[in-house]
Amino acid sequence: MSNPKKIQSLRRNFFSYRIYLFPLKMAGYARPDRHPRPGRPSNQDRTMSLVAVGTVAFDDIVTPFSRAERVVGGACTYISLAASYFVKPVRIVSVIGDDFPEETLDYLRAQGVDLEGLQIKAGEKSFFWAGKYDRDLNSRDTLDTQLNVLADFDPVLPEGYRDAEYLMLGNLTPQVQMRVLEQLKSRPKLVALDTMNFWMDTALDDLLKVLKKVDVLTINDEEARQLSGEHSLLKAAQVIRNMGPKYLVIKKGEHGALLFHGDDMFFAPALPLIEVIDPTGAGDTFAGGFAGWLAQSGDLSFDNMKRAVIYGSAMASFCVEKFSIERLKGLTPAVIRDRVQKFADLVHFQI
Amino acid sequence: MSNPKKIQSLRRNFFSYRIYLFPLKMAGYARPDRHPRPGRPSNQDRTMSLVAVGTVAFDDIVTPFSRAERVVGGACTYISLAASYFVKPVRIVSVIGDDFPEETLDYLRAQGVDLEGLQIKAGEKSFFWAGKYDRDLNSRDTLDTQLNVLADFDPVLPEGYRDAEYLMLGNLTPQVQMRVLEQLKSRPKLVALDTMNFWMDTALDDLLKVLKKVDVLTINDEEARQLSGEHSLLKAAQVIRNMGPKYLVIKKGEHGALLFHGDDMFFAPALPLIEVIDPTGAGDTFAGGFAGWLAQSGDLSFDNMKRAVIYGSAMASFCVEKFSIERLKGLTPAVIRDRVQKFADLVHFQI
Numbered sequence: 001m002s003n004p005k006k007i008q009s010l011r012r013n014f015f016s017y018r019i020y021l022f023p024l025k026m027a028g029y030a031r032p033d034r035h036p037r038p039g040r041p042s043n044q045d046r047t048m049s050l051v052a053v054g055t056v057a058f059d060d061i062v063t064p065f066s067r068a069e070r071v072v073g074g075a076c077t078y079i080s081l082a083a084s085y086f087v088k089p090v091r092i093v094s095v096i097g098d099d100f101p102e103e104t105l106d107y108l109r110a111q112g113v114d115l116e117g118l119q120i121k122a123g124e125k126s127f128f129w130a131g132k133y134d135r136d137l138n139s140r141d142t143l144d145t146q147l148n149v150l151a152d153f154d155p156v157l158p159e160g161y162r163d164a165e166y167l168m169l170g171n172l173t174p175q176v177q178m179r180v181l182e183q184l185k186s187r188p189k190l191v192a193l194d195t196m197n198f199w200m201d202t203a204l205d206d207l208l209k210v211l212k213k214v215d216v217l218t219i220n221d222e223e224a225r226q227l228s229g230e231h232s233l234l235k236a237a238q239v240i241r242n243m244g245p246k247y248l249v250i251k252k253g254e255h256g257a258l259l260f261h262g263d264d265m266f267f268a269p270a271l272p273l274i275e276v277i278d279p280t281g282a283g284d285t286f287a288g289g290f291a292g293w294l295a296q297s298g299d300l301s302f303d304n305m306k307r308a309v310i311y312g313s314a315m316a317s318f319c320v321e322k323f324s325i326e327r328l329k330g331l332t333p334a335v336i337r338d339r340v341q342k343f344a345d346l347v348h349f350q351i
Numbered sequence: 352m353s354n355p356k357k358i359q360s361l362r363r364n365f366f367s368y369r370i371y372l373f374p375l376k377m378a379g380y381a382r383p384d385r386h387p388r389p390g391r392p393s394n395q396d397r398t399m400s401l402v403a404v405g406t407v408a409f410d411d412i413v414t415p416f417s418r419a420e421r422v423v424g425g426a427c428t429y430i431s432l433a434a435s436y437f438v439k440p441v442r443i444v445s446v447i448g449d450d451f452p453e454e455t456l457d458y459l460r461a462q463g464v465d466l467e468g469l470q471i472k473a474g475e476k477s478f479f480w481a482g483k484y485d486r487d488l489n490s491r492d493t494l495d496t497q498l499n500v501l502a503d504f505d506p507v508l509p510e511g512y513r514d515a516e517y518l519m520l521g522n523l524t525p526q527v528q529m530r531v532l533e534q535l536k537s538r539p540k541l542v543a544l545d546t547m548n549f550w551m552d553t554a555l556d557d558l559l560k561v562l563k564k565v566d567v568l569t570i571n572d573e574e575a576r577q578l579s580g581e582h583s584l585l586k587a588a589q590v591i592r593n594m595g596p597k598y599l600v601i602k603k604g605e606h607g608a609l610l611f612h613g614d615d616m617f618f619a620p621a622l623p624l625i626e627v628i629d630p631t632g633a634g635d636t637f638a639g640g641f642a643g644w645l646a647q648s649g650d651l652s653f654d655n656m657k658r659a660v661i662y663g664s665a666m667a668s669f670c671v672e673k674f675s676i677e678r679l680k681g682l683t684p685a686v687i688r689d690r691v692q693k694f695a696d697l698v699h700f701q702i
Contacts, residue, residue, distance in 0.1 A: 135582075136582070137582075231486075231487075231488075232623075232624065232625055232626055232627070233623050234623050234624065234625050235625060252606065255603065255606035255607070256606070256607075256620070258623065265623065265697060266697065266698075266700070267620045267623075267697045267698055268698075268700075269607070269618045269620065269698070272583075272584050272585050272609065272616065272618075273583065273585065274583055274585050274586060275583055276583070303700070303701070306700040307700060307701075307702060310700055310702065337702075340702050341702070344700070344702055346616060346617065346618045347617075347618055347619075347620070347698040349617070349619075349654070349657040349658060349661055349695070350654070350658070351658060351661065351688075351691050351692070351695055
């Protein structure tokens with residue numbers, strides 16, 4: 001018989017969440033504001049800053065259809081690359097060894113990712129994860145995990161990072177996430193945090209402490225159920241928001257995402273695709289698009305949060321179309337806008 | 352490890368699809384046409400008729416939270432009751448023994464369900480199914496199946512049924528579904544068919560024959576993959592529509608439903624609920640709401656098909672809130688409209 005708990009723990013084993021960092025510099029993303037909302041702040045008036053925290057890593061990936069060896073991965077990599085299409089600089093906090101490809105770092109820099117907070121440890125190796133996906137691409141086994149530089153990672157925020165307006169804490173130990181928060185000079189406008197069942201199992205007290213300090217939590221449906229002890233996602237959302245985050249995003253992978261705030265609820269579909277090559281990094285890419293959109297727009301209304309969920313979902317839909325970060329390279333505002341329009345068309349109806 | 356095929360086959364074992372029949376008579380359902388579409392036919396100008404085929408049965412149901420014994424169930428029961436809120440008469444084709452509660456039959460009659468095509472076998476027992484749901488309510492085991500009157504069911508369409516404009520062939524053997532089609536005097540405006548993996552495994556040739564004769568097929572995601580041999584639902588939809596049905600609805604349970612036609616695609620979410628009591632009959636209720644809406648509106652445009660999927664989803668969202676058909680009793684146009692509005696609010700965003 002099936003064992004949903006086991007499947008779930010395989011699905012999102014901790015080191016399926018990695019962080020890589022890649023600075024991408026693009027012209028500012030032009031928001032396709034076809035429904036102008038008077039009174040919203042103009043992007044031109046503000047200096048936007050987004051700090052992204054997480055792993056930067058190498059992955060070996062096996063899917064039922066193909067495989068990739070020692071490709072660039074990591075939560076911070078996906079977050080920063082996705083966010084770079086909306087806001088710059090994206091300032092990353094992570095650690096690598098001296099084995100990491102310089103060309104990838106150059107690419108990230110060129111995309112507007114600030115690498116000052118990326119520690120490079122001479123003579124050490126970058127974090128490595130190997131995983132294999134099941135037939136349906138919804139679950140995966142971890143084949144190998146080599147912490148390397150991540151084993152004793154102590155995040156240090158450069159001075160220029162400490163007044164971050166937007167902070168995306170990618171999946172890492174809750175202690176490291178808290179260490180980053182402690183180094184800020186002032187409370188950001190928005191703190192979002194991604195976590196997973198691994199930390200609920202092994203560091204729940206620390207997780208609950210850091211949850212008190214964040215505005216947005218992003219987790220998947222099974223994790224929401226685990227964290228809340230409630231099966232109904234509606235009930236789970238209420239319990240979790242009493243733990244601290246005013247906003248909750250429940251990611252359901254190929255089944256879309258739910259956003260909760262107060263009495264409001266929003267559902268964003270996932271876009272059916274001709275072919276999914278590799279789901280790795282989709283959740284991180286979602287987080288990057290979500291946080292990047294918010295940082296770019298500076299609008300924390302629920303209507304704009306909904307847009308952020310759609311932009312995050314759109315970026316994730318690109319991510320899974322190729323291995324590693326390949327499909328996230330060289331996107332244009334027009335291509336992203338077209339993808340977002342597909343989401344709008346997909347769910348539009350009139351009663 | 353998980354075995355998706357096994358879970359799937361447990362999830363929709365054939366006799367989880369039953370047919371009951373209950374005539375409900377209500378004032379004509381007033382379509383909340385807040386976006387009037389000039390040129391659409393007025394309901395008042397047409398005589399609408401919907402024929403629903405399927406099982407009428409007793410169920411024993413065990414969920415992780417509760418249980419129900421010998422309650423009214425069956426695909427045709429759910430289909431006809433859901434459809435009765437949109438169109439009447441709903442003419443049913445099914446079979447029961449003389450053990451079936453007269454009050455349920457009276458209730459269906461009162462709701463506008465025409466029972467002329469319901470065979471009542473003296474001295475025989477109605478079809479019985481017993482099932483137990485897993486913790487997540489997404490999979491179930493069949494505990495008992497007693498075919499009884501269904502063992503040698505030969506559907507006979509009364510004369511008044513043979514010019515049906517809309518036909519909903521609920522899940523049954525493809526041979527029985529074909530027998531119904533053969534008795535029609537003329538081609539209905541729309542024939543919709545529900546089936547499942549059981550028939551793909553045991554009667555594929557017959558299923559393929561009947562598929563050539565239908566306009567709409569409703570199946571779930573795993574069945575779409577099985578029938579097409581394609582993992583991508585986009586590819587699966589293309590393959591299946593080459594088998595006959597111009598329209599394909601892929602039901603994803605708590606994850607919503609997809610509608611495909613030509614190059615068009617539409618996604619309807621499922622409504623997150625505070626509590627799901629019993630998923631039994633949700634797929635049939637969806638089919639009833641879907642077909643009922645189409646029969647009522649007489650509009651087969653893609654835009655109206657989208658509405659039909661939403662109305663079907665809304666009716667299914669009621670169904671799961673109580674055991675058996677209890678939550679489907681006593682609904683009003685206003686209550687249904689409010690539920691549909693919740694679907695609209697859930698996915699609405701502006702880019």
